[in-house]
Amino acid sequence: MWSTNNSVNNKENKSNQRLETLGMTSPISMASPKQIDLVRTKELESALNKFGVFESAHELNHRMMVLGKLYFLVKEWIKSVSIKCNLPESVAESVGGKVCTFGSYRLGVHSRGADIDALCVAPKHVSRNEFFESFYELLRQQSEVTELRAVEEAFVPVIKMNFDGIEIDMLFARLFQKEIPDSMDLQDDNVLKNLDQKCVRSLNGCRVTDEILRLVPNVDTFRLTLRAIKLWAKKHGIYSNVLGYLGGVSWAMLVARTCQLYPRAASATLVHKFFLIFSKWQWPQPVLLKQPANASLGFATWDPRVNVTDRYHLMPIITPAYPQQNSTFNVSQSTRSIMMSEFQIGLQITDEIMLGKTQWDKLFDPPPFFTKYKHFIILIVTSSSAKEHLEWTGLVESKLRFLIGTLERNESITLAHINPESYSMPESQKDPKTQCSMWFIGLEFQKINELNLDLTQDIQQFTENVNKHARNIHMYTETMQLEARHVRRKQLSQYLPPGVIRKERQLSLTTVKNASTPDSRKRRSTDPPATESANKKCKISCSEVNSTTFDESSNTSSLVTNDDSSNSFETSLSNTMTSSTVQSAENGPTKTVCT
Numbered sequence: 001m002w003s004t005n006n007s008v009n010n011k012e013n014k015s016n017q018r019l020e021t022l023g024m025t026s027p028i029s030m031a032s033p034k035q036i037d038l039v040r041t042k043e044l045e046s047a048l049n050k051f052g053v054f055e056s057a058h059e060l061n062h063r064m065m066v067l068g069k070l071y072f073l074v075k076e077w078i079k080s081v082s083i084k085c086n087l088p089e090s091v092a093e094s095v096g097g098k099v100c101t102f103g104s105y106r107l108g109v110h111s112r113g114a115d116i117d118a119l120c121v122a123p124k125h126v127s128r129n130e131f132f133e134s135f136y137e138l139l140r141q142q143s144e145v146t147e148l149r150a151v152e153e154a155f156v157p158v159i160k161m162n163f164d165g166i167e168i169d170m171l172f173a174r175l176f177q178k179e180i181p182d183s184m185d186l187q188d189d190n191v192l193k194n195l196d197q198k199c200v201r202s203l204n205g206c207r208v209t210d211e212i213l214r215l216v217p218n219v220d221t222f223r224l225t226l227r228a229i230k231l232w233a234k235k236h237g238i239y240s241n242v243l244g245y246l247g248g249v250s251w252a253m254l255v256a257r258t259c260q261l262y263p264r265a266a267s268a269t270l271v272h273k274f275f276l277i278f279s280k281w282q283w284p285q286p287v288l289l290k291q292p293a294n295a296s297l298g299f300a301t302w303d304p305r306v307n308v309t310d311r312y313h314l315m316p317i318i319t320p321a322y323p324q325q326n327s328t329f330n331v332s333q334s335t336r337s338i339m340m341s342e343f344q345i346g347l348q349i350t351d352e353i354m355l356g357k358t359q360w361d362k363l364f365d366p367p368p369f370f371t372k373y374k375h376f377i378i379l380i381v382t383s384s385s386a387k388e389h390l391e392w393t394g395l396v397e398s399k400l401r402f403l404i405g406t407l408e409r410n411e412s413i414t415l416a417h418i419n420p421e422s423y424s425m426p427e428s429q430k431d432p433k434t435q436c437s438m439w440f441i442g443l444e445f446q447k448i449n450e451l452n453l454d455l456t457q458d459i460q461q462f463t464e465n466v467n468k469h470a471r472n473i474h475m476y477t478e479t480m481q482l483e484a485r486h487v488r489r490k491q492l493s494q495y496l497p498p499g500v501i502r503k504e505r506q507l508s509l510t511t512v513k514n515a516s517t518p519d520s521r522k523r524r525s526t527d528p529p530a531t532e533s534a535n536k537k538c539k540i541s542c543s544e545v546n547s548t549t550f551d552e553s554s555n556t557s558s559l560v561t562n563d564d565s566s567n568s569f570e571t572s573l574s575n576t577m578t579s580s581t582v583q584s585a586e587n588g589p590t591k592t593v594c595t
C-alpha cells in the first residue's frame with residue numbers, strides 16, 4: 001500500500017517537476033480544474049464550434065491529400081535537379097528531401113480556410129534559385145495550382161499558391177548535407193551550421209512551432225485555448241502581424257506562457273487567466289517561453305543589451321528557438337494601446353463568463369469601429385484584374401503601418417486605428433472593369449477647441465513611396481492606383497453596406513463594450529453610390545474632435561487560483577525576467593531590458 005502510494009507520489013512529483021521547469025518561472029498555480037471549470041470549457045468548445053473554428057474530418061483529409069501531392073512534387077523536383085547536377089540516378093533517388101509543416105496547421109489550431117505553412121528542406125546541391133525557377137515552373141504546370149506567386153525578395157522568401165482550394169505558403173531551406181532523410185531532426189541547432197540567413201529564417205518557422213509545442217505542459221488545453229484567443233483576436237480586429245497587431249505565432253506564444261503559469265488549468269480558466277496576465281503585463285518587459293540560448297553560431301538574436309534597435313520594441317514576444325527573434329517588431333504605440341484596451345475588455349467579459357453572468361459568445365462579438373471615431377482616412381486601392389489586385393493590395397497592406405507611424409508622429413493625432421478588414425468598393429461606385437478595395441483608419445485627436453490639420457503631404461509621401469517600391473520590384477502597372485480620402489463618420493454610409501453602421505449602433509444601445517454582430521463586417525457590394533466628391537486633399541478641420549475612449553476601470557479578478565495563494569502574480573511577473581535598467585543614449589529615458 002505504502003509503496004503504491006509512494007510510486008504514485010513519485011510519478012506526480014516527476015510530473016510536477018516537469019511542469020515547474022517549463023518556462024522562465026515556476027507556475028502561479030498548480031491547481032487542477034474544478035467541475036465548474038470543466039463545464040465552462042465545454043461551453044467554450046461549443047461556442048467555438050458555432051464559429052466554424054474546427055474543420056471536419058473530410059476537410060482535414062483534403063489537407064493531408066494536398067500535402068501528400070506537394071511532398072511527391074518536391075521529391076520529384078529534387079531528383080531532377082540532382083540529375084541536372086550530374087549525380088548518378090541511383091544517388092539522385094536517395095538524396096531525399098522533405099516537406100515540414102509549421103504555423104497554425106502544425107500547431108493543430110488552424111481554422112477553416114487557414115493556410116498551410118510548409119518548408120521544403122533540400123540537400124546542399126539544390127540551390128534557392130532552382131526553387132524559385134524550376135520548382136516554381138513545376139508548380140505552374142499543375143492543374144490544381146492557382147494564384148501562384150513568388151515573393152523572392154521578401155525577408156523570408158516564399159512561394160504562395162492555392163493548391164486545390166488550400167492556400168499554401170512554401171519556404172525553402174537547403175542544409176549543408178548531401179542527403180536529407182525523412183528522420184532529419186530540425187530542432188538540433190547544428191543544422192544551422194554554414195547556412196545563409198535566408199535558410200536560417202526559413203527553418204526558424206518549423207523550429208519555433210515545434211519548440212512551442214514542447215514548452216507547453218498540456219498540448220490539448222493549449223490548442224483549445226489558442227483557438228479561442230485567435231478567434232477573439234480576429235473578431236476584435238487585432239490579428240495581423242503586417243499591420244502592427246499580433247500574428248498567429250505571437251498569439252500562440254502568449255497562450256503558451258499562460259499555460260506554463262497555470263499548467264493544470266482547463267482551457268476556460270486559461271482564457272480568463274490570459275486576459276488577467278496580459279492586461280497587467282508591464283510592456284516592454286519581454287514575454288519569453290524559456291531562457292534564451294546562445295548556440296554561438298554567429299546569427300543575430302533579439303538582445304536589447306546588444307542591439308539598440310531592440311530597445312525600442314514596444315511589445316516584445318520572443319521566439320523560443322535559436323536564433324531567437326522578437327515576433328512583434330511591427331507593433332506601434334497605436335496598435336499596442338488598442339490591444340491593451342482589448343485585453344482589459346476581454347478580462348471584464350471573461351470575469352462575467354466565469355461567474356456565469358454571460359456567455360462565451362459575448363467574447364467574440366466585434367467591438368464598434370465605425371461608430372467609435374468621428375474621422376476616418378479611407379485608403380482606396382484600385383487595379384484592373386484579380387491577379388494584379390492580389391499583388392497590389394498585398395504590397396499596400398505591407399506598407400500601411402508606415403502611414404500609421406506617420407500619423408502617430410503628428411502631435412494633433414492621439415490614435416490612428418487601422419481596421420485590418422479590407423472592404424470591397426460598392427459595385428455601383430466604381431468602374432466595373434476595375435477591382436477596388438478599401439482600408440479604414442479611425443482617427444482620434446488631441447482635445448483642443450480648434451483643429452486644422454493638413455495631412456495631404458504625409459499621405460502623398462506614403463502613396464509615392466508605395467508606388468516607388470512597386471516600380472522597383474517591377475510590379476507597377478499604370479492601372480494600379482492608391483488614393484486616400486478623409487471622411488467624417490456621417491459620410492461612411494457612402495462607402496459601407498448600410499447594415500454595418502446600423503448593427504454597430506443597435507448593439508451599442510444594448511451593451512457599451514460590444515457593438516456589432518459577428519457577420520456585420522462581411523463585404524457586400526450592394527451599396528448606394530458615394531455621392532459626395534472625394535476629399536483628395538486630406539484637410540481636417542473641426543471644433544469638437546474627440547470620440548469615445550475605452551473604459552479602463554479596474555477589475556476584480558484574482559490571479560491566483562485557490563490552492564496556491566502564496567505565489568503572488570507580482571512575484572511571478574518580476575521573476576518572469578531578471579531585468580536591468582539601461583540608459584538609452586538616443587532618447588534619454590530608461591528602458592527595462594532582458595538580461
Ligand SMILES: Nc1ncnc2c1ncn2[C@@H]1O[C@H](COP(=O)(O)OP(=O)(O)OP(=O)(O)O)[C@@H](O)[C@H]1O
Nearest residue numbers: 103104105110114115117205208241247248249327
Ligand atoms: N513576425 C513573425 N516572427 C516570427 N515568425 C513568424 C512571424 N510571422 C510568421 N512567422 C512564422 O511563420 C509561421 C506562419 O505564419 P502565418 O502568418 O501563416 O501564421 P500562423 O501561425 O500559421 O496562423 P494563421 O492561422 O493565421 O495562418 C508562424 O507560425 C511563424 O512560425
Ligand SMILES: [Mg+2]
Nearest residue numbers: 103104115117
Ligand atoms: Mg499559417
Ligand SMILES: [Mg+2]
Nearest residue numbers: 103115117169
Ligand atoms: Mg502563412
